[in-house]
Amino acid sequence: MDNENQSVFFDHTIQLRVRYSETDQMGTFYNSRALEWFECGRTEVLRALGIPYSTMEIEGVFLPVIEAHVEYLDRAEYDDLLELTTRILFQGRAKFRAEELLVNTVTKRVVVKGYTVHAFVNVNGNAIRPPQWLVESFYKAIAERKLEQK
Amino acid sequence: MDNENQSVFFDHTIQLRVRYSETDQMGTFYNSRALEWFECGRTEVLRALGIPYSTMEIEGVFLPVIEAHVEYLDRAEYDDLLELTTRILFQGRAKFRAEELLVNTVTKRVVVKGYTVHAFVNVNGNAIRPPQWLVESFYKAIAERKLEQK
Amino acid sequence: MDNENQSVFFDHTIQLRVRYSETDQMGTFYNSRALEWFECGRTEVLRALGIPYSTMEIEGVFLPVIEAHVEYLDRAEYDDLLELTTRILFQGRAKFRAEELLVNTVTKRVVVKGYTVHAFVNVNGNAIRPPQWLVESFYKAIAERKLEQK
Amino acid sequence: MDNENQSVFFDHTIQLRVRYSETDQMGTFYNSRALEWFECGRTEVLRALGIPYSTMEIEGVFLPVIEAHVEYLDRAEYDDLLELTTRILFQGRAKFRAEELLVNTVTKRVVVKGYTVHAFVNVNGNAIRPPQWLVESFYKAIAERKLEQK
Incomplete structure (x- = not known):
């Protein structure tokens, strides 16, 4: 991932297989x-974050x-096993960014790089600040992981 | 369509192209x-019915x-123009059935035959009777079409 | 699954989560x-069969x-964990059938029941007999599983 | 579209409805x-270009x-009628770019802006120059449209 120097992030890696329908x-x-x-990837990184x-x-x-x-950097074919790493970063106060790196475990090559940017909104679609419980879960998970990695 | 002798139905035909994503x-x-x-097909037959x-x-x-x-009776390839005929039939009091026939306008062959059966439910997912305005619109559209066809 | 008395079949169960895109x-x-x-389900049952x-x-x-x-028997929502059991049966000489049962592990209720029927065809789309190596793998896997289960 | 001053481009507009499945x-x-x-959008702009x-x-x-x-700039709901304008631009010798603007005809607001960049490759996936017949069709269509617009 590119933004090594951005201070606060959380990574998670999952595996998925290319479906025929895909x-x-x-x-x-x-x-x-x-x-x-x-x-x-986002679904699982948020689960790993406890939210x-x-x-x-x-x-x-x-x-x-x-x-x-x-x-799009390389092919991936039906039934290839892919490894997707999602890195979550908070940006400012009302957005978050997910950076994605998809590697083909068969060829070991990067298949896709990309990112998505997300707003925090309420059920009516109005922008909101991320709630305190969410921000706290995020920083708590990051702190715990740092401890684990020592 | 198979059920010519079922008394009450309404047909509508649309065209669509096979997308690359499909x-x-x-x-x-x-x-x-x-x-x-x-x-x-259902979206457009219901629009044609006025509902x-x-x-x-x-x-x-x-x-x-x-x-x-x-x-599945035949192939259809990217960009092939298909003709889909949807026939709506009421069944009993709380279901309706849509019969579907998909023809490839390139090859003139039937690509797909099938049907779906639908319940009438409210926003909570509970079965309901079809509302009166809906049934009336249905029979009115059928009556008008019969007049047109004379 | 309905066809307990059909003699030759092979089962396999996988788990999958409902994606937001679904x-x-x-x-x-x-x-x-x-x-x-x-x-x-078919992809994984065939892998389990060694083919x-x-x-x-x-x-x-x-x-x-x-x-x-x-x-369609019940709802399944985003992120619900589902359990899909696929049963493969050979039918006659040039078809196979996959029976499917999808259970919501959250509600324990059956979400979907169904089946697909498949032809064996070559790269040109012409019907073929299932090749000998495929039939043998199928019966070998069934025999091995019966031994395991004793 | 942003790049009014890029010299060579071709526009085409289509309509599409949001499907329930979408x-x-x-x-x-x-x-x-x-x-x-x-x-x-690309399928239809290329058809309009004669290629x-x-x-x-x-x-x-x-x-x-x-x-x-x-x-993503605004919502679009089931059955909303959308207008998608695709602008094709050649970039250098082995790429082309399609710029996309999606407007909701119900709300008149821009729903989506974006672009895709494409390589020219042969059936083996190797980069090729765009064939002469393709480049000629492209410039011919642009010239004809300019004549029409006078």
Whole structure:
């Protein structure tokens, strides 16, 4: 990931297999699937942070995507096992950013790099500040991981 | 369509093109797309009936699919222009059925035959009778079409 | 599964989570996703049988869906953990059938029941008999499992 | 579109409706659908240019996406009628860029802005120069449109 010097982030890696439904007639995954995989990465990084996204929505906090960027660097075929690392960074007070790196475990090559930027909104779609419990869970998880890594 | 002798139905035909995102590595459309196309057919037949589905949901009437059946009879490739005929039939008091026939305008062959069965439910998912305004719109549209066809 | 008395079959169970991309505005999974999940089940049951589908295609054996049937019995929401059991049965000489049962591990209720029927075809789409190596792998896996279960 | 001063481009506008399958539980379209709609825009702008993409692939010219960028500016709901304008620009000798602007005809607001960048590759995925017939069709279509607009 590029932003090593951004101070506060949390990483999580998952594995997923390319589904047949995700391929297209070029024989590789269709381009929009990358954004669907990014969502799988965010779901699991938030669970690892102790703030599952399903809980967030029940609490009235929604994180719609406001920007997405994807670079397609290599192929990935049906049934290839991929490894997706998602890094969450807080930006300012009302956004967060998820950086994504997708590696093909078969070829060891980077398949996709990208990111999504998210707003915090309430159920009516109005921008809100991230609630205190969420920010605290985030920093607590980061602190605990640093301890683990020592 | 098979059920010519069922008394009350309403047909509507639309055209759609196979999107690249709908193909898979076999070079034809991926099987689940048929159900997505069936939905396009239902959307337009309901609009033609004067009861757009978006309005129905605003009025608190939802039509979840409770059964689906699809027979795959021929290929359809990226950019092929398809013709989808949807026939709506009321069944008993709390269900309706949509029969679907998808023809490839390039090859003139039937690509897919199938049907979906739908319940009428309210916003909480509880079964309801179809509201009177909906039933009336349905029979009015059928009566008007019969007049047109004379 | 219904066909307990059909003599030759092979079962396999996987878990999957409902992705946000698989939901729709009714707040449950969109109906066509069931067919995409069925494919995940087939991919893993074939791997468990020792005949991964990706290998089958490389060997020139394709298994297009020729018929699909789905009954929708209950809701499943974003992030719900589902358990999908796929049972493979050979039918006659040139078809196989996959029966699917999807249970919500959160509610313990059956979400979806269904099946798909598949033809064996070559790369040109012409019907073929299932190759000997494939049939043998299938019966070998069944025999081994019966030994295990004793 | 931003790049009014880039000299050579070709625009085309299509309409499409948000499908139910394209919504998610937030009640608006799921983020990855934008990339699928961009593809619909490219398919039709290439047809308007006289070089349908399906023909290009038959001639051995493939245009995989190598970069995609999307800004999500507003909601679009099931059945909303959208207007998508795709502008094709050639960049250097082996890439082209498609800029996309998606407007909600119901609210008149911009829903999505974005672009995709494409490589020209052959059937083996190796970079190629755009074939002469393709470049000529492109400039011919631009010249004809300028004549029409006088």
